[in-house]
Amino acid sequence: MSTSDSRQRRKQARPAELMAAALDHFVQRGFAATRLEDVATQAGVSKGTLYLYFGSKEMLFKAVIQQGILPALEEGETLLSQHQGDARSLLQALVLRWWAMVGSTPLGGIPKLMIAEAGNFPEVAQYYYEQVIVRIRSLLRRVLQRGIEAGEFRPLDMESCIDVILAPPLMLAIWRYSLVPQGCGKQDPETYLNTHLELLLNGLSVRE
């Protein structure tokens, strides 16, 4: 090859580095308040370099979202297809795995970002809804269905249940990128998720 390895490797890594820096800033300040120069600086390059990889601020934003949602999806689908146990443990595993693989990583900021910017990027919101939310809901729907059929869970309004299952983990991630960095409140994700699951599974379970 005519270009050196280190150079090649750098070129390969740049987009990911830039997207990571961009995610940081977008999540912390929002799209409009993020200065591309800050993103570039954080990634260790100059402003112009960004444009070698992303055509515009908006395209960078979209790339950040797209790249950010893939891991979550794969995790979920994989888990569901592999799991063998009962619905209770599956639900538990889903929530805890999501936290471990997504919520607790930088990608955990994407829900906050999408919420904040949905009004400015309707088509990205649409995309996020279809690719992420619809799939996650469908995944949870199948789990609930399985639990109800197995007599583990009470039959409750399915869609509402899904929302109630999702809300606490989502709020955990959102909080992490909004008030917590400002020194407001502390989080104990372990305890929090366990309490959520405890309450949830107890709440779902059939009373004699």
Next chain:
Amino acid sequence: MSTSDSRQRRKQARPAELMAAALDHFVQRGFAATRLEDVATQAGVSKGTLYLYFGSKEMLFKAVIQQGILPALEEGETLLSQHQGDARSLLQALVLRWWAMVGSTPLGGIPKLMIAEAGNFPEVAQYYYEQVIVRIRSLLRRVLQRGIEAGEFRPLDMESCIDVILAPPLMLAIWRYSLVPQGCGKQDPETYLNTHLELLLNGLSVRE
């Protein structure tokens, strides 16, 4: 009199009208992406008039937040002091009243706004945390305490429980101002809150 009543009334109402318009825009697009001209236009005045009532965009923002959180606080405190029934029904009443009086009104957008802008306005976030979140949590803490003491509720980790109680109503409001306006998903607040309460109260309740 040289100034008519209607004009007087108008002048009196201006700040509130401007804040309402500003809230609309801030919630929908965020602080940075909101143009003061749009706010002024929606309020039916010119751009310059805004500055007769608010010193800057930032001060307008802070005023919007401050005015927006007062009703919620009053509601909660009133309810707690007046309520006579058991903890279950008090919890239920709190959630449903909050939705009726705050969540379902334009003020319901404030949580989304605070979440989105906390990174850009740390001192507002701090203020919001102390004035709203701390109080609401303390309110819920008292309710839970009462329920546990009365043997209605199981003793669970208090702080986590509070988070879990808050998350679904909050998400309901946030959703309402993020993805739902983009045509993503539909909401049935009644069913949703009832399912939440059903699951929650069942989850909290002591098993024999």
Next chain:
Amino acid sequence: MSTSDSRQRRKQARPAELMAAALDHFVQRGFAATRLEDVATQAGVSKGTLYLYFGSKEMLFKAVIQQGILPALEEGETLLSQHQGDARSLLQALVLRWWAMVGSTPLGGIPKLMIAEAGNFPEVAQYYYEQVIVRIRSLLRRVLQRGIEAGEFRPLDMESCIDVILAPPLMLAIWRYSLVPQGCGKQDPETYLNTHLELLLNGLSVRE
């Protein structure tokens, strides 16, 4: 009126002032090399003010062209409809009037500008062609026709003749805004146009 006269008058005059300054710069340096800040400064306003009257640099350019071609057209049409004499004197009058009313004024730079920027603004070039060139040619065609029918002029290839009539006055104007300002050559428009007409009319005339 609520706004003062002087302010109103200023507002009214601004677009013309800005276009005059812009014409100056566009003609001298070309579209791309013209800095809007320079245009604004020359017009005595700030950069931002330009955008109160013209949506973009390109729209300013188009406005400059459009406003710039109107006077020339009116002149020509008026002259033709009013003239009573023979074709020779009409031709002479057309050329000299064009110089007096257009070529020697700042508008005389527009042909150079159009020539330089045609490749960058095809649709403006099209517009200029249809609105200016086609009309001028048609005007000259009628004059030549009249002269031939009256036996004043020899029958020559009409379209080529028109080009040959137009070229010297055009070059006179173009020169004025290209090499002459750089200190290259001097112009004596009177003599030049007279020589042109002398040669032309002699060249057109029928030999016995």
Next chain:
Amino acid sequence: MSTSDSRQRRKQARPAELMAAALDHFVQRGFAATRLEDVATQAGVSKGTLYLYFGSKEMLFKAVIQQGILPALEEGETLLSQHQGDARSLLQALVLRWWAMVGSTPLGGIPKLMIAEAGNFPEVAQYYYEQVIVRIRSLLRRVLQRGIEAGEFRPLDMESCIDVILAPPLMLAIWRYSLVPQGCGKQDPETYLNTHLELLLNGLSVRE
């Protein structure tokens, strides 16, 4: 040898290829609007390679002009020194040869380029004026002088005559690189130049 002939030839030809590509773009879009990357691409090299041959965009521009004007000069001088016939036929030959050897080739775009960029490159304009225009005018002056002395031409203002002789061929070339490529108007150079010469020589000739 380590370098093949074809590579050697390539290296030798590079500057000319680059200048040809640059001429194309400069003529079509102007200096400022021309991107060096486009020039390099059209010449089949990378952007950086340009800088191996030309120190800057401006130096490339100057080289293009300098290389572009040499052939025209040689043509003219050669023709004058060789010609034996009368002034009429010499004038005719000059115009037609210029068109054949310069005007109709890519070099025909240089007049348009010089006109457009004179304001941005005064020293290039100066150079062009001295090296090209002054010489061409002096050439034509000698021809006219010869014709007047031989009784072929009427005595008219010499400098104006030169301008009138030059204008139509120049406009022919300029048109070719401005409005014609935008689909405005068609050119028939043969007819056009013949009409020009016909009118011109008739106009110059002495009446009995």
Next chain:
DNA sequence: TATGAATGAGGGTTCATTCAT
């Protein structure tokens, strides 16, 4: 010699803010 990734100055454009009326 040739490449193309990287740079950063420059300029178009937006919009919060001011102020004369």
Next chain:
DNA sequence: TATGAATGAACCCTCATTCAT
């Protein structure tokens, strides 16, 4: 009090230029 024309700082984006390979 209300207006809206004017301002200019800020920021996105382009592209001539550099340089490590």
